[in-house]
Amino acid sequence: MSKFHLHLVSDSTGETLDAVAKAALAQFQGADPVKHSWTMTRNMRQLDFVLDDIRQKPGIVMFTLVNEEMRTALVSYCDSAKIPYLAVIDPAIAFFGRYLGEKAQAKPGQQHVLNTEYFHRIDALNYTLAHDDGQVSENLSKADVILVGVSRTSKTPTCIYLANRGIKAANIPVVKGCPLPEQLFTVKEPLIVGLVTSPDRLVQIREARLKAMNEDRSSSYADPDRVRDELVYARRLFTDHGWPVIDVSRRSIEETAAAIFNLLNQRREGSEAGKVL
Known part of the structure; x- marks a missing residue:
């Protein structure tokens, strides 16, 4: 060195x-x-x-x-x-x-300088923190971006990063057997993006999470079969609703956010963005 x-x-x-x-x-x-x-x-x-x-x-x-x-x-x-x-x-x-x-x-x-842009970023950050992990779903229509994905697909840190760039970002977890907020399927303005990752990577992340929290390592939360099942369910959900999908397996938070900015720009320009990135 x-x-x-x-x-x-x-x-x-x-x-x-x-x-x-x-x-x-x-x-x-x-x-x-x-x-x-x-x-x-x-x-x-x-x-x-x-x-x-x-x-x-x-x-x-x-x-x-x-x-x-x-x-x-x-x-x-x-x-x-x-x-x-x-x-x-x-x-x-x-x-x-x-x-x-x-x-x-x-x-x-x-x-x-404390200008309009500064206060816009603060407003975006406040919105994002209030709408983390599906906490509030009544005003999803006010979001610029809504991230949807199974647990540990970097939804929260990506939202925080986007908020610091002035983007109001909400995120909603996908849990098989638990209904998603009805408003998610009716909002028109927000860009809804599905986040996925590789099963092996997700198992590693969840096992590390369990270890950090001193939880039982035998928990089904990190079970490979359950993880694969969750991801298949999530991908099918995203496909059924035509939501663009970003695979975060090998992406940093910044790279995921950059892909989202590209989707927003494509949307503004009227381009179709319903493919896996």
Whole structure:
């Protein structure tokens, strides 16, 4: 493993830096960074603490600073100390500046301003939490997406991820022998998506769940025959109602959400999306 110090210097929450660093490092199996996150760095006094730590633990510096004085101080130090650095959002800002013919405002944290989009995401999150695991079914028509699937097919975490992107997402468990909410079959606006996975994978997940909860391992919850039966029942249900199906066996939450966004876009464009993805 290649161990190194990685300094992430931001004048805001640092989410952008962290996301970019994670995405890039995921391509290098041998990378083992020691992260130093410096968030809300907005004056020279705070930057002095950052520079002191970089001096003691040299490595790589990635930053999102819009204040010109602070940027100049950080870059000058890195140049003099021969420390590699990257201004993460500079290329994007320059690109939009050229296209729009405007100069950037140089205001930190503008993406986190409490605007309409922010409150829309909060509203989506509140709706999603209230409609987790079939808790409330009276107003499913207000959902943007309804996820349906047997237990442990990543319905809840996918819904939370979607909500953070401003999508009102409800999820309803499929349990053989238990009727689904009537409103599920009458709503017109929400996109209803069925989630499935491979039987072997589902058995592993359920066994791990039972172990974590100190439940009896002999429970039928993780019985291979029961699991296969549940999945066959769920697939038949989705097919009968023409709901698109996503197999989450080898997908991360982000990849499942991306597939759902594609379905939403196809729907808006009037394309048919009733196939297994």
